[in-house]
Amino acid sequence: MKAKSANELRKLSAQCRKNILRMIRANGSGHLGPAYSCIDIVTALYFYGMNVDPKDPEKADRDIFLLSAGHKGMAQYAALAEAGFFDKSILDTFGQFRSRIPGHPDMHKIPGIEANTGSLGHGLNLACGVALGKRQDGLNSRVFVIMGDGELAEGSNWEAAAIAAHYKLDNLVVFVDHNGLQISGLTKDVMSFEPVADHFAGFGWATTEINGNDEEEIMNLLDRLPLCKGKPSLIVANTVKGTGFSKTAGKAGCHYWAPCAEDMALAEHELDECLAGLEK
Amino acid sequence: MKYEMMDAKKIIGEVILSEADQNPNVVVVSTDSAPRTGMGGFIEKYPGRYYEVGIMEQAAVGVSAGLATTGKIPVFCAPAPFVTARPFEMFKIDVGYMHQNVKAIGRNCGFNYSDLGPTHYGLEDIALVRLIPDVAVLAPADASQLRGALRAMVRYDGPVYLRISTAPIPKLFDEADFEIGKGIVVREGKDVAIIVTGEVCKNVLEAADQLEKSGVSAKVVVLPTIVPLDEEIIRKAASETGKIVTVEEHYVVGGLYSAVSEVCARTAPVSVKAVGVPHMYLSAGPYADLMHYCGLDPEGIAQSVSAFIRQ
Numbered sequence: 001m002k003a004k005s006a007n008e009l010r011k012l013s014a015q016c017r018k019n020i021l022r023m024i025r026a027n028g029s030g031h032l033g034p035a036y037s038c039i040d041i042v043t044a045l046y047f048y049g050m051n052v053d054p055k056d057p058e059k060a061d062r063d064i065f066l067l068s069a070g071h072k073g074m075a076q077y078a079a080l081a082e083a084g085f086f087d088k089s090i091l092d093t094f095g096q097f098r099s100r101i102p103g104h105p106d107m108h109k110i111p112g113i114e115a116n117t118g119s120l121g122h123g124l125n126l127a128c129g130v131a132l133g134k135r136q137d138g139l140n141s142r143v144f145v146i147m148g149d150g151e152l153a154e155g156s157n158w159e160a161a162a163i164a165a166h167y168k169l170d171n172l173v174v175f176v177d178h179n180g181l182q183i184s185g186l187t188k189d190v191m192s193f194e195p196v197a198d199h200f201a202g203f204g205w206a207t208t209e210i211n212g213n214d215e216e217e218i219m220n221l222l223d224r225l226p227l228c229k230g231k232p233s234l235i236v237a238n239t240v241k242g243t244g245f246s247k248t249a250g251k252a253g254c255h256y257w258a259p260c261a262e263d264m265a266l267a268e269h270e271l272d273e274c275l276a277g278l279e280k
Numbered sequence: 281m282k283y284e285m286m287d288a289k290k291i292i293g294e295v296i297l298s299e300a301d302q303n304p305n306v307v308v309v310s311t312d313s314a315p316r317t318g319m320g321g322f323i324e325k326y327p328g329r330y331y332e333v334g335i336m337e338q339a340a341v342g343v344s345a346g347l348a349t350t351g352k353i354p355v356f357c358a359p360a361p362f363v364t365a366r367p368f369e370m371f372k373i374d375v376g377y378m379h380q381n382v383k384a385i386g387r388n389c390g391f392n393y394s395d396l397g398p399t400h401y402g403l404e405d406i407a408l409v410r411l412i413p414d415v416a417v418l419a420p421a422d423a424s425q426l427r428g429a430l431r432a433m434v435r436y437d438g439p440v441y442l443r444i445s446t447a448p449i450p451k452l453f454d455e456a457d458f459e460i461g462k463g464i465v466v467r468e469g470k471d472v473a474i475i476v477t478g479e480v481c482k483n484v485l486e487a488a489d490q491l492e493k494s495g496v497s498a499k500v501v502v503l504p505t506i507v508p509l510d511e512e513i514i515r516k517a518a519s520e521t522g523k524i525v526t527v528e529e530h531y532v533v534g535g536l537y538s539a540v541s542e543v544c545a546r547t548a549p550v551s552v553k554a555v556g557v558p559h560m561y562l563s564a565g566p567y568a569d570l571m572h573y574c575g576l577d578p579e580g581i582a583q584s585v586s587a588f589i590r591q
Binding site: 064107108114115116119121122124125126127128129130131132133134136137155156159160162163166167 | 307341344347348350369
């Protein structure tokens with residue numbers, strides 16, 4: 001299932017965006033902005049970067065993906081369904097009572113989910129524990145985390161930042177989905193953690209910046225991990241919230257999106273056009 | 281009563297090391313706290329299975345949960361408020377909701393840090409952890425139960441919280457298998473049932489002796505497990521005596537009194553009297569003075585029971 005080219009990944013990302021719309025269509029609303037923002041990275045991880053197997057989702061040497069910003073859960077469901085971890089028909093249950101894909105991920109409900117996230121500031125400490133355990137077992141497994149940039153305000157993250165550097169966890173790779181927007185407005189206005197990379201570098205992480213919506217840049221990044229032997233890797237992924245639909249791209253208001261029928265149809269149409277363009 | 285006093289920290293260290301010898305998945309997580317919890321032997325023997333994270337309790341719980349994802353059995357031990365209240369949400373979500381096989385030990389519970397005051401009292405830990413579904417809560421009454429409870433905790437498949445003081449603790453009972461969820465009747469009686477959890481049990485046994493001399497026959501039930509609760513033993517005590525007194529070194533809100541009262545209100549309505557710590561910020565001071573103020577010394581317990589059965 002590994003993508004062989006950036007263009008192939010772009011098609012998969014567009015298809016995953018369609019899966020996200022399918023979930024929003026089922027529920028009437030959802031965290032579209034955050035899910036669209038990080039979906040190119042999530043898709044690249046499942047279809048290019050990570051050692052995972054939908055037929056054996058709990059194999060011991062797998063790479064582990066933890067979505068610390070659990071409200072982006074639709075992005076993970078979209079990629080898991082696309083990769084065959086579960087049947088796509090489950091996407092239509094999003095929002096239903098006892099759905100196997102609740103708004104925030106639940107590891108006990110569906111294959112491929114590794115933690116119950118959604119409350120911010122939990123994923124990075126969990127990731128440190130997993131990375132330590134994998135290393136103790138002598139496994140080459142890596143742990144990949146996606147955090148939100150607004151999430152950086154949770155102090156527990158900085159406890160984890162210290163631990164990861166102290167234990168030299170170079171099997172830990174963290175993407176900060178740096179779309180610059182949170183519910184109340186610009187992240188730098190609400191509570192600034194700029195420059196993000198410098199803060200992590202101060203703790204002893206290796207850092208870099210990429211365009212987190214550019215498949216080629218993401219693939220190149222995944223090819224050169226860890227950024228530095230003996231250090232955890234922090235990638236500031238500059239992204240656009242809601243990118244993939246003309247009416248939501250760059251808009252804080254799309255954090256939680258409840259579209260009218262026309263906007264839903266237009267969003268689907270734009271993705272179909274995008275896919276058609278990528279097929280040429 | 282005569283009994284031997286033992287070092288709880290030494291017992292914790294010995295049992296965890298022994299379990300670690302038998303199970304390579306046992307690891308220890310520390311917040312600058314393990315060396316002072318008797319883990320020196322473990323640290324020396326298994327440095328690669330020892331994770332010191334510094335004074336970061338939120339991280340310690342999250343890291344423990346992450347280690348459990350890889351099949352480890354993390355044992356995290358620190359003063360009770362810093363295992364429960366401080367990282368409560370991590371405990372709730374990363375351990376409880378995720379149902380991770382993490383073993384948390386809240387040491388120095390109750391008034392153990394009596395000279396420090398409310399910042400370090402462990403008086404709400406049972407209440408907090410009891411709120412989290414599916415986490416077993418253990419409070420051994422003596423050195424023998426502590427040994428058994430530690431072994432059972434490590435071998436249990438699921439999250440466990442164990443509270444213990446680390447002042448010298450008495451050896452009241454013979455060593456026996458510890459079954460999580462089972463209470464023990466340690467003294468029969470017909471006028472009243474005293475239900476107790478934790479090391480204050482020794483004061484209850486002395487109170488029962490005093491009561492007997494004044495003609496009161498008190499049944500004593502020890503509950504070293506609060507979750508899951510031995511409801512049957514509570515119902516039986518209620519039906520046999522018609523009056524229950526709970527005794528705990530914990531706030532009278534949310535702990536043993538609440539747990540026992542919930543069972544009685546639902547299935548065996550009898551009067552339940554609480555002997556415990558009043559819901560307030562109590563001053564620092566000598567341990568004996570605090571226990572006396574709360575009526576948790578043997579005389580105070582006997583007086584409360586006598587007054588209650590005369591009502």
